[in-house]
Amino acid sequence: WDTDWFWCSKNLYVHNPLMRRFLGRRRLNSITYQKVMRWNSRVGLTRRLNALTGVHRESVIQDVDIPLENAAAFIDFFEREIGIRPVWVCPARHDRGRGEYPLFPMRDDTLYVNFGFWDGVHSRQSYPRGHFNRLIEDQVTKLGGIKSLYSESFYSKEAFDQQYGGDLYRSLKARYDPDGRLKDLYQKCVLRQ
Incomplete structure (x- = not known):
């Protein structure tokens, strides 16, 4: 398989052996995928097809770390409410010997399970933007888990501050950007400014 985009291959039907053979090994990578997705964003083909068929789609691209004792509850919820596959499952632990990360807090004495999922939820019912991500x-x-912030986030300001060390972040921001020239973490990660 294509190690740099295995989670996206079904979006272009290249998990099908005939399609893979037709495209050839040189095109089976994330560069090709990005080109196709950018083209689709410009042209709006998927958007039009979804409108024609009455399908609503929300992109759900997340990595979350859940304490091991709650991992079964999370996957039960995920299967019931979200239902996309594949799901990456990997153990994770905070290593205090490498320093502290108070803006991404994980307990030292806890083994976590990282769940990664990168797909879209399709529905005939229309939901508000970000429904499944919320x-x-x-x-x-x-x-008691935490989510990586590389993709879309929909937290309220209060929930974001509580989850990602808001008080400490504000003191660091005041120290290193006293004039407020740069956007803050909430503006960048949630408001996408």
């Missing part, structure tokens, strides 16, 4: 964020918080 469900995941709420469940992660409820189960």
Whole structure:
């Protein structure tokens, strides 16, 4: 398989052996995928097809770390409410010997399970923007986990501050950017400014 984009191959039907053979090994990578997805964003083919068929799609691209004792509850929730596959499952632990990360807090005495999922939820019912991502964020918080911030986030300001060390972040921001020239973490990660 294509190690740099295995989770996206089904979006272009290249998990099918005939399609893979037709495209050839040279095109089976994330560079080709990015080109196709950028083209689709410009042209809006998927958006049009979804509108024609009445399908609503929300992109759900997340990595979450859940304490081991709550991992079964998370995967039960995920299967029931989100239901996309594949799901990456990998153990994770904070290593205090490498320093502390108070803006991404993980307990030292806890083994976590990282769940990664990169796909879209398709539905005939229309939901508000970010509906499924919010469900995941709420469940992660409820189960004592934390979510990586590389993709879309929908936290309220208060929930974001509580989850990602808001008080400490503000003191660091005041120290290193006293004039507020740069956007803050919430503006960048949630408001996408």
